[in-house]
């Protein structure tokens with residue numbers, strides 16, 4: 108066991124999570140679905156082994172969209188994460204909902220074909236025109 112503990116939650120504080128694992132990958136997603144679902148120009152996501160994530164508070168609202176389940180707070184609507192499928196062994200959490208998002212450093216930009224021209228892209232990061240699927244991301248060892 109390691110002592111990693113990443114905590115976060117929604118705007119109103121009803122839904123909280125605690126993760127006992129480093130992220131497998133952290134990426135910036137510029138896709139239109141993430142933009143619409145969050146209202147942000149792009150979203151920084153971090154992928155974790157599902158069993159390393161403990162939730163508290165009311166169950167997250169699940170919205171099925173494009174073969175994924177988008178998770179949000181049932182009270183305040185904050186977008187919290189994505190489950191690739193109901194049975195997935197990973198969960199993707201929005202870095203912006205974490206108490207210390209500065210620790211989530213993106214490794215790449217994905218869906219740059221949908222990237223807004225006024226969002227600067229880091230030139231030192233790999234860019235993927237379409238998605239790295241979250242399913243292909245290596246989960247960290249819990």
Ligand SMILES: [Zn+2]
Pocket residue numbers: 117118119120121122180181182183184185
């Ligand atoms: Zn909330």
Ligand SMILES: [Zn+2]
Pocket residue numbers: 136137138139140141142218
């Ligand atoms: Zn996306």
